[in-house]
Amino acid sequence: MTTDISDLLDYDEVVERFDPVLGLEVHVELHTNTKMFCGCPTTFGAEPNTQVCPTCLGLPGSLPVVNGKGVESAIRIGLALNCEIAEWCRFARKNYFYPDQPKNFQTSQYDEPIAYNGHLDVVLEDGEVFRVEIERAHMEEDTGKSLHVGGSTGRIHGADYSLLDYNRAGVPLIEIVTKPIVGAGERAPEIAKAYVGALRDLLRALDVSDVRMDQGSLRCDANVSLMPKGANVFGTRTETKNVNSLRSVERAVRYEMRRHAAVLVGGGEIVQETRHFDESTATTSAGRRKETAEDYRYFPEPDLVPVAPSREWVEELRATLPELPWERRKRVQAEWNLSDLELRDLVSAGALDLIVSTVDAGAEPDAARSWWVSYLAQQANARGVELDALPITPVQLARVIALVAEGTLTNKLARQVVDGVLAGEGEPDEVVATRGLKVVSDDSALLAAVDEALAAQPDVAEKIRSGKVQAAGAVVGAVMKATKGQADAKRVRELVLERCQ
Numbered sequence: 001m002t003t004d005i006s007d008l009l010d011y012d013e014v015v016e017r018f019d020p021v022l023g024l025e026v027h028v029e030l031h032t033n034t035k036m037f038c039g040c041p042t043t044f045g046a047e048p049n050t051q052v053c054p055t056c057l058g059l060p061g062s063l064p065v066v067n068g069k070g071v072e073s074a075i076r077i078g079l080a081l082n083c084e085i086a087e088w089c090r091f092a093r094k095n096y097f098y099p100d101q102p103k104n105f106q107t108s109q110y111d112e113p114i115a116y117n118g119h120l121d122v123v124l125e126d127g128e129v130f131r132v133e134i135e136r137a138h139m140e141e142d143t144g145k146s147l148h149v150g151g152s153t154g155r156i157h158g159a160d161y162s163l164l165d166y167n168r169a170g171v172p173l174i175e176i177v178t179k180p181i182v183g184a185g186e187r188a189p190e191i192a193k194a195y196v197g198a199l200r201d202l203l204r205a206l207d208v209s210d211v212r213m214d215q216g217s218l219r220c221d222a223n224v225s226l227m228p229k230g231a232n233v234f235g236t237r238t239e240t241k242n243v244n245s246l247r248s249v250e251r252a253v254r255y256e257m258r259r260h261a262a263v264l265v266g267g268g269e270i271v272q273e274t275r276h277f278d279e280s281t282a283t284t285s286a287g288r289r290k291e292t293a294e295d296y297r298y299f300p301e302p303d304l305v306p307v308a309p310s311r312e313w314v315e316e317l318r319a320t321l322p323e324l325p326w327e328r329r330k331r332v333q334a335e336w337n338l339s340d341l342e343l344r345d346l347v348s349a350g351a352l353d354l355i356v357s358t359v360d361a362g363a364e365p366d367a368a369r370s371w372w373v374s375y376l377a378q379q380a381n382a383r384g385v386e387l388d389a390l391p392i393t394p395v396q397l398a399r400v401i402a403l404v405a406e407g408t409l410t411n412k413l414a415r416q417v418v419d420g421v422l423a424g425e426g427e428p429d430e431v432v433a434t435r436g437l438k439v440v441s442d443d444s445a446l447l448a449a450v451d452e453a454l455a456a457q458p459d460v461a462e463k464i465r466s467g468k469v470q471a472a473g474a475v476v477g478a479v480m481k482a483t484k485g486q487a488d489a490k491r492v493r494e495l496v497l498e499r500c501q
C-alpha cells in the first residue's frame with residue numbers, strides 16, 4: 001500500500017525526533033565478455049534466450065567454472081574500496097525458488113566474501129567529507145528477467161502471462177554492502193546519493209562495468225530505519241529495491257524516513273519488508289516480507305573450488321590500479337589551478353572526467369572545460385539527460401576543438417559540427433564535409449564576396465574610402481551572410497579595408 005504523501009511527517013520534524021540509520025547495497029554488473037560460471041556472452045539487449053547454455057539454465061549434470069576476470073575485477077574493486085582481500089574464500093548457494101533463477105539457487109558468497117572491511121570517503125556538495133564504512137564486497141551472479149504481459153503496470157499483478165529471458169542469468173555481479181551508516185542525521189538522503197555517485201565514479205575509473213543505472217548495470221537497494229534521538233538500538237528497517245538513478249536514491253531515502261517517522265509517531269510498527277520505489281510519484285510501496293538469512297539455507301557450493309588469490313597477485317593488482325577519482329581530482333585541481341569551488345562545480349556537474357578525457361585526447365584544458373560546462377551542459381539540460389549520456393565522446397569533442405585551433409572552424413561553425421555529431425550525423429570531419437562547414441579562408445573566394453558586397457553598398461564603400469573605418473561593419477556583415485557565416489570575420493574586415501584604400 002502506498003502512503004499518501006500528505007500522511008508523511010514533515011522532514012524537519014523527522015530529523016528533530018529521530019536518527020536515521022542507512023545500509024546501502026549496490027549491485028554492479030561486471031562487463032566481462034562471458035558469464036560468471038559459463039562461457040555464454042553477456043551482450044546487453046540481445047534477442048531473449050540466445051545467450052544461454054546448460055550451466056546457466058541449471059540443467060542436470062552441468063558444472064560451473066569460475067570466470068577468472070570476474071575474480072580479478074572483484075579484487076580490484078575491493079582494493080579500491082580499501083578492503084582486505086580474503087586469502088581464501090568460497091562460493092555459497094543461496095536457495096530460493098523463483099522463475100528468474102532456473103537453478104533454484106543463486107551462486108553467491110555468504111560468510112566468506114572475497115573483500116571486506118573497507119571504506120569510501122564521500123565528498124558532499126558543500127565539500128564536507130563523510131566516510132562510509134564498507135562491510136564487504138562479494139561475488140555472485142545475476143538472475144534472469146521476467147516480463148509480465150497484459151497488465152497496466154508491468155508488475156505481475158493483473159498480468160495475463162509472464163515471459164522469461166535467461167540471457168542475464170549468470171552475468172557476474174559484485175554486491176557491495178556498507179556497514180550501518182549512522183550519524184548522517186538530516187543529511188542521510190544526500191549522503192546516500194553522494195555515496196552511490198562516488199561508487200559509480202570509482203567503478204567507472206576501474207573500467208569493470210558500464211555502470212549504467214538506467215540499464216540496470218548499477219542498482220542500489222536502500223535500507224532505512226529510524227531510532228529515537230539518543231537511542232542506540234536500531235529500529236526495524238525496510239529495504240527499497242533496485243533504485244535506478246542517483247536522484248531516486250536520495251528521494252527514496254527521504255520518503256522512507258518520513259514514512260517511518262509518521263508510522264512511529266502514530267504508535268504503529270514498521271514492518272520489515274522490501275519496498276518498490278515509483279519514479280513518477282517519488283513514493284514507495286510494499287513488496288514482499290523480508291526473508292531472513294535462514295530462509296535462504298545457505299551452504300558452501302560443492303561444485304566450485306575455493307578461491308585463494310595469492311598475495312603476489314593481489315599486490316600486482318594493487319600496483320596496477322588506475323588513477324582513482326579522488327587522486328584525479330587532486331591532480332587536475334593543481335594542474336588547472338582550480339579553486340575548491342570550481343573543482344566541486346565541475347564534479348557535481350558530472351563534467352570533470354569528461355574534461356580530463358577530452359584533454360587526454362589532445363585538447364587544451366580551457367577549451368575542453370568551456371565546451372562541457374556551457375554549450376554541452378545546455379544541450380544535456382535541454383534533453384533532460386546527464387552530461388555523459390550525450391551522444392558525443394571526449395575524443396570527438398577534442399577533434400572539434402582541434403579544428404577550431406587550426407582555423408578550419410570558427411566557434412560558431414564548431415557548434416554546428418557538435419550539433420551534427422549530437423544528431424548522429426557521424427564523426428566531426430564527416431559533419432564538416434556533409435554540412436559544408438569549413439571556414440572560407442581562401443582569399444580569392446573572400447575577395448569576390450567582398451567586392452560584391454562593396455558594389456551592392458556603394459555609399460558605404462564611399463564612407464570607408466573617406467576614412468570612416470567603422471562603416472566597414474556593414475560590409476563585413478554582408479560578406480558573412482553571403483558565406484553563411486563560414487568566413488573568418490577578422491580576415492574579411494582586413495580585406496574590406498585593403499580594398500577601400
Ligand SMILES: [Zn+2]
Pocket residue numbers: 035038039040051052053054055056057170
Ligand atoms: Zn551459460
